[in-house]
Amino acid sequence: MSEKRKRPLTLYLDEDLYKALVDLSSREGFSSLSDFVIKVLRDRVSGFEKTVLEDTIKTKISRIVQDEINKHMQLIESLRRQVADLYERVESIQEIIEQLRTSQRAEEERASRKTKKTxxxxxxxxxxxxxxxxxxxxxxxxxxxxxxxxxxxxxxxxxxxxxxxxxxxxxxxxxxxxxxxxxxxxxxxxxxxxxxxxxxxxxxxxxxxxxxxxxxxxxxxxxxxxxx
Incomplete structure (x- = not known):
């Protein structure tokens, strides 16, 4: 497997930052400041890619979940409308039944008055x-x-x-x-x-x-x- 092509990167640092990097490199056990800087950059880039990937996955999952929630909410809303419509029909039927009962009672009373003899x-x-x-x-x-x-x-x-x-x-x-x-x-x-x-x-x-x-x-x- 051929080694990946490398490109040069030149950095100009002030004295304080340079000394700080040298000190950190030494404490981390690096013999070369360049190796330490490369590691820091690699970790940073890797973490950034991971964060971007996680954010992308989270976004997709959130979209999928939201889509499913929307579907279920639409179903629930449809059921709610059907139930409300059913209640209205039941109330309408009850009103008709009550009207028929009232009419029947009135008719029976009229018939009773007609048939009731002195x-x-x-x-x-x-x-x-x-x-x-x-x-x-x-x-x-x-x-x-x-x-x-x-x-x-x-x-x-x-x-x-x-x-x-x-x-x-x-x-x-x-x-x-x-x-x-x-x-x-x-x-x-x-x-x-x-x-x-x-x-x-x-x-x-x-x-x-x-x-x-x-x-x-x-x-x-x-x-x-x-x-x-």
């Missing part, structure tokens, strides 16, 4: 209402007073009050007191119907209708408060 309307359908069958929560006194004001027939027995639809009551009286000529229950049920027969039984138990075997007629002793 006491007198229910009596017209049921024909007869017995006090003993009313729910406990109903104020009985107020209920029967209301039905009486609305024209219902109110029958008072020893055990309870009975509200009867006026039209049904007229048909009941006509059948029981004018047409029926027997005390046979099967025949009476046929003419009065199931509801009329139940009313008949209640009145008979309270001695408000009595059968006269001579005339073969039922006597009307019904205690009516309303329309007779």
């Amino acid at each position: 006491g007198i309307e229910r009596l017209k359908e049921d024909k007869v209402v017995f006090e003993s069958t009313l729910p406990m929560k109903i104020n009985r006194e107020a209920f029967f007073n209301y039905l009486e004001r609305e024209g219902a027939v109110i029958i008072v027995t020893s055990k309870e009050r009975i509200a009867v639809d006026p039209e049904f009551w007229n048909k009941f009286k006509d059948a029981l007191f004018d047409k029926i000529t027997t005390n046979n229950e099967d025949e009476i049920r046929k003419l009065l119907g199931d509801k009329g027969f139940i009313l008949f039984q209640k009145l008979r138990e309270d001695n408000q209708v009595i059968y006269d075997p001579l005339s073969k007629r039922w006597r009307n002793l019904v205690n009516v408060k309303g329309v007779s």
Whole structure:
């Protein structure tokens, strides 16, 4: 291997610096001041190259790391936007659901108001209402007073009050007191119907209708408060 080409370098130093170099060269064990100066220069240049290399590597590593961080930050930002969008959609769906629920409740309330019937309307359908069958929560006194004001027939027995639809009551009286000529229950049920027969039984138990075997007629002793 051929020896590297060498170039001369001439330095002009003041007396103090020269003496200092000679002294350092001697203490470092160099027999030649030139060798000592070459070593100092070589170490300096080597250290500089190493520093430059390290700085270059650090710069590249920093750039790579920053690029990766940027990529991950972009991904995180994208995820954040997606999550925020998802929350907005969920809130929008919840608002729609709540609106539908509110609309449904309003519709149910309207339907309830339409289908909810008054006491007198229910009596017209049921024909007869017995006090003993009313729910406990109903104020009985107020209920029967209301039905009486609305024209219902109110029958008072020893055990309870009975509200009867006026039209049904007229048909009941006509059948029981004018047409029926027997005390046979099967025949009476046929003419009065199931509801009329139940009313008949209640009145008979309270001695408000009595059968006269001579005339073969039922006597009307019904205690009516309303329309007779």
